Amino acid sequence: TPPFPRYTRAEVAQHRTPADRVWVTYGTDVFDVTEFVELHPGGPDKILLAAGGALEPFWALYAVHSEPHVLELLREYKVGEL
Numbered sequence: 001t002p003p004f005p006r007y008t009r010a011e012v013a014q015h016r017t018p019a020d021r022v023w024v025t026y027g028t029d030v031f032d033v034t035e036f037v038e039l040h041p042g043g044p045d046k047i048l049l050a051a052g053g054a055l056e057p058f059w060a061l062y063a064v065h066s067e068p069h070v071l072e073l074l075r076e077y078k079v080g081e082l
């Protein structure tokens, strides 16, 4: 598989709405979760709080995400690396 494209945090921050695409980071990985926003079990409003930035501060508060199946789901949306 080819290497993923590299993005800066500033580029990720330009993707904060479904119209501009919804990107998030986890570690050094970048994800386009636009298509997952409406599928999120915690609702679209909550997932959009993390739009354009890091998931870690939010997932530290919502431990429901510390399960292997959540990271497996997230991996499907990977589009790049920081």
Ligand code: HEM
Residues within 6 Å of the ligand: 024, 033, 036, 040, 041, 042, 043, 046, 047, 048, 049, 050, 055, 058, 059, 062, 064, 065, 067, 070, 073, 074
């Ligand atoms: C639940 C994924 C971002 C709040 C879940 C669940 C998944 C998920 C798969 C169900 C987990 C389970 O029941 O086993 C994601 C992904 C995210 C994301 C892929 C980002 C790309 C967020 C953010 C917040 C949040 C940023 C809060 C600001 C919640 C809450 C639930 C939940 C409160 C529990 C919903 C319920 O069971 O009533 N999320 N989440 N999530 N998520 Fe997220």
